[in-house]
Amino acid sequence: MPSQDFFPAVHVAAEALACERGGRPIFHGVSFELSGGEVLAIVGPNGAGKSSLLRVVAGLLHPAGGQVRISAGDAEEGKLHFLAYGDGLRSVFTVEENLKLWSKLYGGAADAGSIHDALEEVGLAHAMHLAARALSTGQRRRAGLARLLLSRRPVWLLDEPTSGLDKDGEAILGAMMSAHLAAGGAILAATHLALPVPPTRTMELI
């Protein structure tokens, strides 16, 4: 659901971030700035810490050093969307039930109509009443994309967003990202594949 409303001024700033896992340093001295309408792609080989960097920005990991500041107008909470390998879909629930829960937690629209519209946009409307266990990998990824559409949040943190998606799915992701950027949102994406939208900047972790 591309909305006409613009996000208030979005700004993400990371200063000298350092991360350790199991006592071993993963990266240090990582700084970047990201404003509304921009995509920052984080690239690097496996194990370089792309996902860890996203998790630090998401507040899931404590940085060993440095800090992250995320501002989006006056919003205190609810600034982030996180799309990663774990899609949070419970296999016993239908796609609709799963999305309804996430929409409620993320303060989005939780009515059947909105969920249908979001699923329509990611090409999964036919699977709305299917149990999540019946979905393929790509379909699960698409359900994850529908979650991003249901609740509007200014900063998207995408971990390997294209993995598991087919050509059509990549095009849908590209359209979603473009609409998000056009509305003044910001995207931080960790990937080793090409993003469907050309990144504003690319940062390499080694």
Place this chain on the structure above:
Amino acid sequence: MSAFSAIVGQTVSASFRAGGGALTGLLFFLTVVSVFPFGVGPDLNLLSRIGPAVLWIGVLLSLLLGLDRLFGQDREDGALELIMVSGEPMAVYVFARACGYWLAHGLPIVLAAPVLGLILNLTPLALGAVTLTLLAGSPALAMIGAVGGALTAGLARGGMLAAILVLPLSVPVLIFGVAAVNGALADPDPFLAPFLILTAFTLFSSVLAPIAGAAALRLGLD
């Protein structure tokens, strides 16, 4: 509030779907309690004397069964991360999961307890007292259990460890629960004092357990 009720609803409804475990817990309770008369023998006086304690221990054990799934599943499928990113306080999430767990796993067992009390030769007064104390005290067991579930969410076979962690912490609840039942039955013993302490355990753990569980889950993700 809508997030709280959504998580409670999801917990309850997942518990009653295929593999959810609420019915398994109930059946486990029925089995554990009905094994006792076979072990103790046909001494009706003895059975009615130990009956309240047997029911309480049965509830205590049954409430351990679903702990590994309470947070373990969210931890596995990435839901825990999504909840943390959502900005919803983790303590609210833990409290909601624990409330849902009690509604789906605890309440059916508590309601089944007076029926099972019949095969333990409990008097009507004893049946009422057991049910009342279980209603007041079993939420505390669910709350303490939630802390154990949160601490072991990231571990393989965490359920066993959760049981070992939770059982000793549940002992005070068990003591005052059974003491209140005995107080209702034998005249010199007080009923109100242990019952109020039991209620206090439930209130106290409803405040502390969500905070402790949230801290445990956050540490587990780091």
